[in-house]
Amino acid sequence: MDSRIYIIGHKNPDTDSICSAIAYAYFKRQHSGVDAVPCRLGPVNAETRFVLNHFGLEEPEYIENVYTQIKDINYDRPLSVNGSWPMLAAWQLMQESGMGTVCVVDDSGKFLGLATLGDLAKVYLSQMNSLEKFNIPVNNAASVLSGEVITPGKGQLGGNLIVAAMSLDEVVKRIQPGDTIIVGDRPYIQKAAIEYGAGALIITGGIRPNDDIIELSRRHGVSLILVPCNTFDTVKYISQSIPISYIMKERDIVSFSEDDYIHEVTNTMSQYRYRNFPVVDENGAVIGLISRRHVLDYETKNVILVDHNEFSQTVDGINEANILEIIDHHRLGGVVTDKPILFKNQPVGCTSTIIYGIYEDAGVMPPPEIAGIMCAAIISDTLIFKSPTCTPKDIEAAHSLASIAGIDIKSFAGMMFKEGTSLDGKSPEDIFFTDFKEFHVDDFTIGVGQINVLADPGDIKRDILSYMKGLKEKGNYDVLLLMLTNIIDNGSEILWVSDYRDMLERAFSIDIYGNSFYLPGVVSRKNQVIPPIIRAVKSLKK
Structure with a gap:
């Protein structure tokens, strides 16, 4: 049976999503003695890769879903006999x-x-x-x-x-x-x-x-x-x-592997009247027997969600998982649990700020490399404290963590953003999904990506817009936006694709010409982009 606890950030992970998962998994292992495993739901971006390499940490394990698999449950050890046995x-x-x-x-x-x-x-x-x-x-x-x-x-x-x-x-x-x-x-x-x-x-x-x-x-x-x-x-x-x-049956044998999902196994079993089904490994060796009694009542995977709490942003199979905790700093989404859980949701600029608070409350000092990645996450999420989402608590946590990690915030931020803003060798799809989140408001589906830039990206914006137009039709989105957030100028150019120009104009109180518009002082998707869009969408229903 799988006793691990999977600590998972959101899809299209940013630096905070990855670093929060690593830092909280470390805390759970050290303080609670549990087998906590940090996980990611996609490739790390250039900024995050720089942070992990700088502090000598490996990328979290990649997982596609948390559906329960045969390897996660108890099943019978096989009685194996050689074919020559009497x-x-x-x-x-x-x-x-x-x-x-x-x-x-x-x-x-x-x-x-x-x-x-x-x-x-x-x-x-x-x-x-x-x-x-x-x-x-x-x-x-x-x-x-x-x-x-x-x-x-x-x-x-x-x-x-x-x-x-x-x-x-x-x-x-x-x-x-x-x-x-x-x-x-x-x-x-x-x-x-x-x-x-x-x-x-x-x-x-x-x-x-x-x-x-x-x-x-x-x-x-x-x-x-x-x-x-x-x-x-x-x-x-x-x-x-x-x-x-x-004497054995060798034709029409239905077998499974340890990687098979229980819901698929159950469907297959219902089509046959066999009592037992062999479980075989990649070499064809039998490693167990599984029957209906094994799949009727079993323990699901244990999961802790960090830096998100919406179904559209979380791992596939979450409905089958046992959610133990949620630690986040975003608006409340649609995650539903079947029993009470620990839910820490605070109005700060970064999930790593919350996690550092958990370290402090428990009297646990993070090692320099863990402190370093939490500090990097706060710098990234708050754009070196320039974002309107930034709070005094974020600034205080970042300086404390920088002291433990032995880094200078200003010089480290310069190196990190330089690595993270480079678009060299990236496709329009890679750029668009660098930090992408999907939101559902009533029957509207809204997708908003965000990248940090130090200068105008130039002609590649045309290619990105072309990709966004295809994605809108393919993914049935009502609104697709990409925020090109300039860290120096403290504003964002918004590339947009939607049939609801009037709604976007009303949301941001501007007139829109062409496929982009500029919002000075707007650097936060969470506080400055999503809330006005939600209000504008809801006004369409009135």
Whole structure:
């Protein structure tokens, strides 16, 4: 069962999303002793990559979703038997374990098929007159019948199964080359059976054949097996020496891998009447058995969300996950939980500010590298304290963290923004989704991206607008915006694509000409762009 706690920032992660996840995961591991794993929902941007490299930290683990997978739940360890095992040995293993299914594997451990108690009973209760299709190893027969292989012959029992209880003439009339003869202490019939081409003799009653019979069987390549039981019991039990590979089901087997999702597994199971389904690894080796009881009640993945609280921005599969906490500084979105959780939502400029407060409340000093990335996140989210979202608490936290990390805020910010604002080698799609968030207001779908720039990006804006127009139709967006936020000039040029020009003009109290407009002093998506758009959208409904 998966005991990890996944700490996850939003899609299209920015520096705060990544650094908050890393910093809070570190806190949970050190203070609470839990297996907390920071995760990301997309590639890190150039700014964030610079921050992580500067402080010697690795990128968080990438995850696509938090749907529960087979590897996250408990399932049965397999009962595995080699395909050459006699049926009796497989049955005994089932009885000892209390399980009704065995997985049949080859010598390398690769899965071949399944055999159930029902399959074994069907063979055991069937009348067996021929061994032709089974090729039973002589060692299997000796093991099942507690006997001894005197001469191995060709090593296998085959042909028709003949009980030599009749006269000599009748016996030799029935023998075909390769047949298996069950015979008691009747040397003359033993000799005749060998000479007439029998492939194997099973001598019952425990009376050892004479040396002439042994030598004759050796010269003719006949398998000679001595068993202690009588002829009746030998006939009764011989079928139990059939290799399990002949009994197993190998066609139409439905198997799963540990990476398969439980909701998909459940749907597949509903289409079949099988009791157990094998779980195999990438090499085809069986690693477990899963049944309906395993998927009816199971523990879901434990998740903590940081720097967001809206379904549109969070990881796929969140409805199936167990949300433990949310730490955020944005407006309340639509995340719903089935039980009370710890929800820290504060009107500050950065989630890392909140997380540093948690460190302080617990009396935990972050190591320099963790302090450094939290400071970088605050610098990034507040645009070096210029954003209207910035609060005294953000500034105080940033200076404290800078002292722990041993960095100068001004010089570090200059290096970080220089790395983060470079558009070299980036496609319009990469640029647009550098820091993108989707919002839903009533039945409106709004997408707003934001990048920081030190100068006008130039001609690439035409390519970005062309991409946005295609995305609007493809993604069914009502409004798409990209904020080109100039850190030096303290304002944003807005590239826009929408059928609602009037609504945008009303939102920002401006006249819009062309596919862009400039908003002086506007640098915060959260405080200065989204709220007026929401008010303008709602006014359309009145």
